[in-house]
Amino acid sequence: MRYLPLSQPDRQAMLAVIGANTIDDLFVDVPVAARLSGSVAGLPDHASEMAVERHFSALARKNMAASHHPFFLGAGAYKHHIPASVDHLIQRGEFLTAYTPYQPEIAQGTLQMLFEFQTQVARLLGCDVANASMYDGSTACWEAISMAGRITKRKKAILSSGLHPHYVSVAKTMGKFTGDTLDTANPDLSATTDSARLIASINGETSCVVVQYPDILGRIEDLSSIAATAHENGALLVVVVTEPVAMGAIKSPGEMGADIVVGEGQSIGVGLQFGGPYVGLFACKEKFVRQMPGRLCGETVDAEGKRGFVLTLSTREQHIRREKATSNICTNSGLCALAFSIHMTLLGEKGLRDLAAINHANACAAADRLVQIPGVRIVNASFFNEFTLELPRPARQVVRALAERKILGGVSLGRLFPGVTTLENGLVVAVTEVVSAEAIEAFATALAEVLA
Amino acid sequence: MTCYFTLDHEWIDVEGDGATVGITTYAQEQLGDIVFAEVPSVGAVLIKGGDAAVVESVKAASDVYAPVSGTVTDGNGALDGDAALVNTDPEGDGWFFKLTLSDPSELGGLMDDAAYKAFLNGL
Numbered sequence: 056m057r058y059l060p061l062s063q064p065d066r067q068a069m070l071a072v073i074g075a076n077t078i079d080d081l082f083v084d085v086p087v088a089a090r091l092s093g094s095v096a097g098l099p100d101h102a103s104e105m106a107v108e109r110h111f112s113a114l115a116r117k118n119m120a121a122s123h124h125p126f127f128l129g130a131g132a133y134k135h136h137i138p139a140s141v142d143h144l145i146q147r148g149e150f151l152t153a154y155t156p157y158q159p160e161i162a163q164g165t166l167q168m169l170f171e172f173q174t175q176v177a178r179l180l181g182c183d184v185a186n187a188s189m190y191d192g193s194t195a196c197w198e199a200i201s202m203a204g205r206i207t208k209r210k211k212a213i214l215s216s217g218l219h220p221h222y223v224s225v226a227k228t229m230g231k232f233t234g235d236t237l238d239t240a241n242p243d244l245s246a247t248t249d250s251a252r253l254i255a256s257i258n259g260e261t262s263c264v265v266v267q268y269p270d271i272l273g274r275i276e277d278l279s280s281i282a283a284t285a286h287e288n289g290a291l292l293v294v295v296v297t298e299p300v301a302m303g304a305i306k307s308p309g310e311m312g313a314d315i316v317v318g319e320g321q322s323i324g325v326g327l328q329f330g331g332p333y334v335g336l337f338a339c340k341e342k343f344v345r346q347m348p349g350r351l352c353g354e355t356v357d358a359e360g361k362r363g364f365v366l367t368l369s370t371r372e373q374h375i376r377r378e379k380a381t382s383n384i385c386t387n388s389g390l391c392a393l394a395f396s397i398h399m400t401l402l403g404e405k406g407l408r409d410l411a412a413i414n415h416a417n418a419c420a421a422a423d424r425l426v427q428i429p430g431v432r433i434v435n436a437s438f439f440n441e442f443t444l445e446l447p448r449p450a451r452q453v454v455r456a457l458a459e460r461k462i463l464g465g466v467s468l469g470r471l472f473p474g475v476t477t478l479e480n481g482l483v484v485a486v487t488e489v490v491s492a493e494a495i496e497a498f499a500t501a502l503a504e505v506l507a
Numbered sequence: 508m509t510c511y512f513t514l515d516h517e518w519i520d521v522e523g524d525g526a527t528v529g530i531t532t533y534a535q536e537q538l539g540d541i542v543f544a545e546v547p548s549v550g551a552v553l554i555k556g557g558d559a560a561v562v563e564s565v566k567a568a569s570d571v572y573a574p575v576s577g578t579v580t581d582g583n584g585a586l587d588g589d590a591a592l593v594n595t596d597p598e599g600d601g602w603f604f605k606l607t608l609s610d611p612s613e614l615g616g617l618m619d620d621a622a623y624k625a626f627l628n629g630l
Contacts, residue, residue: 345543345563370543370568379570 088361097449119463121327127421129485130466131192131219131297132330133322135410136489143395150393155386156352159365166364169352172396179268179302179399180294180316181309182338187350188395189335192297192319193225196265198348198382199293199315199336200226203263204235205346205381207289211260216240216249217270219297220471226265231394235262241475244445246436248276254284261290263315266307269301270295272434272473272483273441282312291315293331294368298322299336300487303411310364315339323389324398334391345371348382410488418486421495425484428503434481441485443468446506450482451490453505460501511574511614512623517572518598521614529602530562530571530593533627538564543591545602546582553577553606560603562593570629575613577606 065482066078077079082090094100102110111373121134123370128134146151149164156162156169169187176185189195214223214237222241230237238256253264264285269275282292294308296318306317320334321327339347345368353367373380402410418440426433430447446453450467457464486495508522516534520527535541543563551561553573560571567596586592593601608614616627 146574345545370563378566 065238069109095107101333103131104122119461120356121463124461124463125497126463126464126490127465127486127498129298130471131319132327133298133300133485133487134321134327134489135300135400135487137324137326138401140401141394144397145390145393156366157316157321159363163364166352166366168393168396169387170354170364171400172392173352175396175399176336177338179299179307180296180318180336180338181307183315183341184344186347186387187352188320189337189349189384190388191331191333191335192295192317193222194336195317195337196222196295197226197229198384200235200263200265201229201233201346202315202322202346203293204292206291206343207262208259209237210234211236212262213238213253213256213264215253215264215266215270216242217272217274218265218295219271222295223507225250241472241478242272243477244434244443244481246274246434250276250281257284257288257290259288261285261288263291264292265295266383267299268296269441272439272443274435275439277439278308278311278313278337286336291327293317296336298439298441300407300414302409304415304439309338314343317451320391320395324394328415332388332391334388334395338493344368346381347371348456349384350387385442385488390450414486417488417490418442419482420492421486421490421498424495424499428499428506430506431502440487441483444482444484446482449479451479453482453502458507459500460504462498464498464502510620511617512620513572513574513617515572515628517571517574519617524608524611525580525605526575526577526608527602527605528574530597535594535597538562538566538569540565541590542595544586544590544603546586547579549579549581551579553579555619569594573620574617575608576610577608579604579606581605593619
């Protein structure tokens with residue numbers, strides 16, 4: 056069979072049906088200025104594979120790769136060490152071939168792995184049950200808001216000012232089409248979060264309160280009182296975790312009364328990967344399981360009484376429930392979930408606690424060193440492996456100046472909250488186990504020079 | 508007490524301005540083993556023909572519709588732990604919810620026992 060089976064008469068016949076004369080007529084909505092006419096200026100028609108590789112390698116060398124320089128970027132994506140065994144194991148043929156485990160008789164490997172993943176996520180987040188993963192943290196966050204709406208039959212969610220602005224943006228986009236109202240606010244550079252605002256805003260119309268923990272500035276707060284007020288008003292507490300390694304050091308959201316806990320699982324087993332693909336975590340209390348989106352694996356027994364695994368409760372899903380499904384997600388981030396699960400298995404509970412302790416110790420060392428620089432103030436009263444500094448001037452320029460000195464020195468709040476002048480001096484600094492004492496010293500020295 | 512039936516295989520047993528609603532023996536047979544039922548909460552206002560409850564079997568998930576409009580006065584809590592009651596006693600202990608009718612004239616559009624039997628014979 057030919058790969059491109061259409062002849063010119065075939066195309067003309069199809070164009071005639073939709074009332075267009077040429078293929079170009081289909082693109083009239085694209086502004087003229089944005090349309091290509093002929094070849095791209097400066098781009099040669101032909102080049103050898105070797106020449107292209109050489110050219111692109113030279114372009115790639117202009118990037119500052121995360122592994123090549125002192126690296127302090129976080130704000131939702133974290134650079135952790137991934138053991139070589141993770142990459143080796145995820146490439147085993149048994150995992151690569153069994154993609155969609157609808158036939159349990161031939162997909163026990165994938166199903167068992169997803170069951171293990173769910174168990175790990177549920178224990179990590181302190182919940183009864185977790186699903187087989189979502190696309191990423193931000194979509195999981197929206198799904199949690201949507202799920203809270205189904206459970207409470209209310210459409211008003213209150214979002215903490217400490218929620219990652221990109222997550223807020225995803226929720227706003229989805230809310231436009233579902234009619235959900237989102238009560239949002241910007242954070243300020245103070246040690247306390249806006250929990251007082253959240254508690255004061257909860258009422259009988261609130262579907263859920265969404266709080267990030269640790270929050271976008273790295274702050275950590277007990278969420279029990281928010282949970283209590285939410286529950287008194289028939290609302291749910293949704294907690295978002297963008298750095299799951301923190302769960303090795305701090306109380307889980309489930310223990311503080313969260314009803315739904317979602318997160319970004321990238322930190323465990325998954326590289327930075329230019330921003331994706333990542334793996335969304337989704338867990339909740341057992342009583343809400345039927346309103347949960349996504350795939351769920353369950354343990355059962357086969358006809359001979361032997362232990363086995365299946366996709367379960369799929370009556371919630373789109374292939375059975377059609378338009379009344381809990382979500383349009385019919386899949387999961389299988390490969391990233393596998394990497395998460397293998398890394399978590401290699402760590403074990405003790406390993407995770409040790410890893411978390413190293414992260415926190417490194418971050419404390421960095422914070423202690425950086426606040427010695429004149430004009431630099433730390434915003435946080437508490438943090439895990441990420442904290443916010445207030446600099447004497449806008450952080451975006453400082454980050455650029457640091458990059459010129461070969462230091463990737465954090466994420467400026469000016470970048471995360473464009474146009475919010477009260478935040479522009481804020482710099483979010485993440486310090487994981489990959490950051491050495493030398494890197495911290497190099498960062499501090501460069502920052503002192505830039506601010507001098 | 509008078510019992511009426513809908514084309515969607517719900518039954519409604521009416522006494523005064525109150526009524527009890529469930530799904531018929533035929534409906535539970537078609538669904539197979541029922542594993543979960545979600546009943547409406549007390550005070551919920553139902554519109555005739557609108558979603559009232561959910562019933563899930565090993566084969567499918569289906570909605571149970573309100574045969575008439577009204578306000579829910581009770582949901583069958585027993586189904587929470589034992590949804591199979593809908594299989595074993597669909598027109599008795601396996602009831603879904605009770606409601607107060609807001610417009611008893613809506614009953615006129617429903618089938619009686621004989622009409623429902625004739626309807627089933629025609630399926």
